[in-house]
Amino acid sequence: MAAASFLTPFLVLTLVFQYVPLAVLARDSMYEYTLFNPDAATFVGGKNFGRIFTDADTVQSLGVTFVFMAVFLAMVVPLGLLLAVYINGRMAARGLIRTMIFLPVVTSSVVVATMWTFILAQTGLLNGLLTSAGISPVAFLTNKDTALYAIIAMCVWQQLGLAAVLFLGGLQSIPADVQEAAEIDGAGPVQRLWHIIIPMLSRTTVLVVVMMTVFGLQAFAPAFIMTTGGPEGSTNFIMYHIYRTAFFLQDPGFASAISIVVLLFALAISLIQMRLLKTKWNF
Template identity: 35%
Template sequence: MIVTSHTAAPAATVERLGRVRRPSRSTAVRRDWLVGYAMAAPAVVGALAFVVAPLIVVAWYSLHDWNVLAGTFTFTGPANYQRMVQDPGLHDALLASLWFSIGLVILNVSLAMVLAVLLNQKLPATTTFRTFFFSPVVVSLVAWTIVWSFLLQKDGGINGMLSLIGIQGPNWLHGETTAMVSVIIVQVFKNVGLNMILFLAALQGVPEELQEAARLDGAGAWRRFRSITLPLISPTVLLVSILTIVGSLEVFAQIAVLTGGGPGNSTTVLVYYLYQQAFRFNDFGYASAISVLMFLIVLVLTLFQWQTRKKWVFHEV
């Protein structure tokens, strides 16, 4: 009697559970979609409000002659874009941005790679070495630039150190070539630590077995790096390249504090030229057209890198 009662109860329970109505597959799929949309909604709303909407507004402003001080807002159509074609100041700004981007990308990426490789060797004082190069990343950009403005003066710290070895340093911020080189170097040392950490994380993911097998086959350090390490960390190289190129086109504080765009227009990059048109000459319509041009340049460069990734990014092959 006791055994029968205990075995009958679970059977009855299972039978009742079997009659419980379960949600259909379509209902479960719909619920998953709703949860997914709810999770993605904040990012989508933020992108629409702070990226897409401002782009549309700026594109609309670029079709107008808008002077805040004069209180004029007149529709001019493509006149601002036609003006860009004939503006020598804009041409100089594009050329300065090109030189700045080339110098920054080459120096920043290559130096970050070298530093990451050294850190990956686990040499003595690695923690101190890593802290020394990463600390500028968290330092205020304006404070960092002001310190360098004193170091780069004619009688500043850099020339003072050069004089100890009998070298007469130039007036770094007042020569057309040296001013651009100075701005590039300041920006390199400001952000190289971030790229160094990204490369270091990628290097630590390279399987040691592959390195050991290549070493046993007689491959030297450079051959192992070129044929094994570099292909395996190529996704990180792509990420760092995109971030550095986009960052090179957005430099402003360094130019404003160090050189003010001079001497002449030698360091007047595109963002600083945009700032001059908008807030110095109060020509917001033309500045908006320059903003659209800058957006298109960044978009084209990013798409170009993304489309060509299959030719050199290992995991995309």
């Protein structure tokens, strides 16, 4: 009875704020209506789900999101590992350095996106420095060839601290005598990293990859604040596309269907990653 009394409030909150909204989302995905007149909803069954892979804007948004996720993961995971190895060593003011590295993670995404907009804008700080050096300004956020990568750079900067801290926790759980034995046997820093540290960090890598993948799927603030999905849809992330579909195009039923598909994608990708990175190590 004591356990039930402690668990009940949590279970009720989970039911009300997580599972009930999911049920409502699933219900709405079967209807076609507008937010101006929700009472005039028309039941369309699975029509909204069929539209997802035939609607040009949605297909483009999914493609942009997966490119963003792939490049983002390819940068933040290895950089996070290398940064964790560096800050795990002996250095002065190590605590201060760790705090500075983690600070962008706990900063609001809206604040970070606004700050980077000032830096990367056509008349922003970075282009001001380029102009001072006699270099022509670069359209970081208004050119379809550079806008996506500018946002990726911002997201890597923001999330690198989280990846590093997670890897740091894994590094500190590796027995010191294992690395000492390898060092005595003549293994250099690169050999120890490749043959000892990386294999023993496999479980931590799973956690980092899954968390960064979910972050990539949920990216919204950069597209909303920095580029409004442009130019030419090159930064139209799926979360921004869902928001725009529901509130600007007044098609919340279709937006609900896209949300369910994205949720299933996130679950499937996470399960695949966990399976591929499954390891026997317990560190």
